Amino acid sequence: MSNVSKTVTLNMGPQHPSTHGVLRVVLELDGETVVKAEPVLGYLHTGIEKTMEDKLYYKAIPCTDRMDYLAPMSNNLGFCLAVEKLMEIDIPEKVQWVRVCLAELTRINSHLVWLGTHALDLGAMSMLLYAFRDRESIMDMYEAVGGQRMMTTYIRIGGLAQDIPKDFDKGIRKVIKTIKAGLVDYETLLTNNEIFINRTKGVGVLSAEEAINLSLSGPLLRGSGVNQDLRKANPYSSYEKFDFEVPLGKNGDAYDRYLIRIEEIKQSMRIMEQALDGMPEGPYRAHVPGIVLPPKEDILYKMESMIFHFKIITEGFKTPVGAVYQAIESGKGEIGFFISADGTNKPHRVRVRPPSFINLAALPKMCEGNMFADVVCAIGSIDIVLGEVDR
Amino acid sequence: MNEIVRAIGNVFLKMPKGFVVTLRHFFKKPVTIEYPKKKKPMAPRYKGRHYLERYDDGTERCVCCGLCAAACPSDCIYMEPEENEKGERFAKVYEINQIRCIYCGFCEEACPEEAIFLGHEYEFSSPDLNSFIMTKDKMLVAHPRKENPFKKLIRKARKVYGTVDK
Numbered sequence: 141m142s143n144v145s146k147t148v149t150l151n152m153g154p155q156h157p158s159t160h161g162v163l164r165v166v167l168e169l170d171g172e173t174v175v176k177a178e179p180v181l182g183y184l185h186t187g188i189e190k191t192m193e194d195k196l197y198y199k200a201i202p203c204t205d206r207m208d209y210l211a212p213m214s215n216n217l218g219f220c221l222a223v224e225k226l227m228e229i230d231i232p233e234k235v236q237w238v239r240v241c242l243a244e245l246t247r248i249n250s251h252l253v254w255l256g257t258h259a260l261d262l263g264a265m266s267m268l269l270y271a272f273r274d275r276e277s278i279m280d281m282y283e284a285v286g287g288q289r290m291m292t293t294y295i296r297i298g299g300l301a302q303d304i305p306k307d308f309d310k311g312i313r314k315v316i317k318t319i320k321a322g323l324v325d326y327e328t329l330l331t332n333n334e335i336f337i338n339r340t341k342g343v344g345v346l347s348a349e350e351a352i353n354l355s356l357s358g359p360l361l362r363g364s365g366v367n368q369d370l371r372k373a374n375p376y377s378s379y380e381k382f383d384f385e386v387p388l389g390k391n392g393d394a395y396d397r398y399l400i401r402i403e404e405i406k407q408s409m410r411i412m413e414q415a416l417d418g419m420p421e422g423p424y425r426a427h428v429p430g431i432v433l434p435p436k437e438d439i440l441y442k443m444e445s446m447i448f449h450f451k452i453i454t455e456g457f458k459t460p461v462g463a464v465y466q467a468i469e470s471g472k473g474e475i476g477f478f479i480s481a482d483g484t485n486k487p488h489r490v491r492v493r494p495p496s497f498i499n500l501a502a503l504p505k506m507c508e509g510n511m512f513a514d515v516v517c518a519i520g521s522i523d524i525v526l527g528e529v530d531r
Numbered sequence: 532m533n534e535i536v537r538a539i540g541n542v543f544l545k546m547p548k549g550f551v552v553t554l555r556h557f558f559k560k561p562v563t564i565e566y567p568k569k570k571k572p573m574a575p576r577y578k579g580r581h582y583l584e585r586y587d588d589g590t591e592r593c594v595c596c597g598l599c600a601a602a603c604p605s606d607c608i609y610m611e612p613e614e615n616e617k618g619e620r621f622a623k624v625y626e627i628n629q630i631r632c633i634y635c636g637f638c639e640e641a642c643p644e645e646a647i648f649l650g651h652e653y654e655f656s657s658p659d660l661n662s663f664i665m666t667k668d669k670m671l672v673a674h675p676r677k678e679n680p681f682k683k684l685i686r687k688a689r690k691v692y693g694t695v696d697k
């Protein structure tokens with residue numbers, strides 16, 4: 141028969157439960173072997189970059205929350221650092237330390253959701269429940285700090301939205317205690333689990349050279365053994381003052397990425413403890429009239445503050461002409477914000493370097509030539525958030 | 532052969548450790564709550580449904596300066612000003628489209644009179660689209676106040692100016 145084709149084309153997604161959103165992967169199968177895997181994107185395109193161009197600088201911050209909705213604080217931090225770099229604002233030390241603390245909290249949040257969903261894809265149901273149970277403590281902390289459980293918008297240009305709550309120290313320590321107890325459960329369930337090891341070891345292998353050529357970042361790059369962490373390589377927000385290690389993998393497979401993320405959670409807790417122990421005193425916003433909003437107490441009683449407050453909110457602030465790029469290490473990798481400023485109060489162009497989107501480019505390399513059942517594991521090990529991929 | 536022995540060892544020695552973890556949770560207190568019957572207390576800073584504050588004498592705090600509407604990233608606030616017989620400004624129309632609103636709290640932060648706040652109420656789903664347009668009478672707190680305010684006010688006293696001659 142001449143009209144029988146050798147390969148079968150299969151659409152995985154956009155409603156497949158283990159594609160973590162609305163990702164569609166067009167798979168060409170030869171029996172059980174994947175010949176070609178092509179991710180098709182754009183089902184969740186919301187035009188966030190374009191929306192940010194139409195908003196004043198401070199109004200663009202809520203847009204960044206909605207990209208990687210599992211790591212809102214990291215996105216806020218990246219954008220605010222970029223604007224602060226553009227405006228050359230010096231940030232008080234306390235603000236920097238609080239930001240570090242919250243960014244690490246966000247990393248744990250992001251990794252916990254990854255851990256739960258990835259393990260669920262591989263058949264470990266209770267992991268999802270345990271991970272989300274412990275994530276709840278982080279959500280409560282977000283709520284206490286920023287007032288919202290997911291779209292916090294807490295980090296602002298020049299500082300923070302409000303001063304940290306009184307029980308900030310106690311709350312974070314409680315979170316650390318919860319996660320530490322949870323980690324024992326996760327590691328007992330997964331690290332030596334025969335089924336989990338069989339499903340992840342040797343799956344989605346990327347060599348160090350391949351990972352660099354694909355410009356990957358985050359745990360995906362470090363899983364292949366490349367020592368690249370922006371917190372060490374290019375410290376921002378006084379990360380150089382903290383003592384932590386960057387875990388590295390050897391084989392570059394899904395199991396190594398799992399080990400790295402677990403180790404990163406531990407290191408994040410270490411950083412958070414250091415930040416709490418040495419938390420300096422100081423204001424929660426930089427004092428830069430005309431750019432950074434004055435504290436609320438001043439607005440109600442001081443005429444000058446009131447005038448600045450009105451001016452910033454209605455007109456924003458004018459930037460110098462130029463372009464900046466600021467990248468930070470979020471839970472998923474390097475998230476960078478490029479802002480091209482044309483001297484007005486709105487950005488001329490905002491371009492986001494999304495880690496999920498660029499890491500997703502490694503999917504064909506991980507899947508092609510391997511078994512069909514391992515595609516789910518490969519997608520899971522990348523740790524994508526489709527809100528960030530499509531923006 | 533060695534491989535098989537190792538696999539059997541894993542199944543009988545390491546896997547039961549995992550079962551012990553799941554079994555232990557069988558005896559623990561549940562972490563979930565029966566939601567509609569029991570409710571979780573919200574954090575003091577929680578941003579829920581908006582409400583408009585009053586002074587202790589019952590007059591509205593809002594002077595309709597429009598700063599909340601200017602600060603709103605999703606442009607969901609609409610207002611029309613008017614003056615009363617004393618010459619004081621107040622909002623004749625004050626509407627918030629709750630479907631557009633993203634609950635970022637910029638309005639609360641922008642308000643120079645401490646008039647608008649985001650409260651702790653989060654159950655406002657409705658089958659009627661029009662009910663999501665929050666008007667002033669829905670948002671203003673009752674006078675005299677029935678419940679404690681959700682958020683602390685910095686300035687409690689009302690500034691009294693002389694009446695404007697017309």
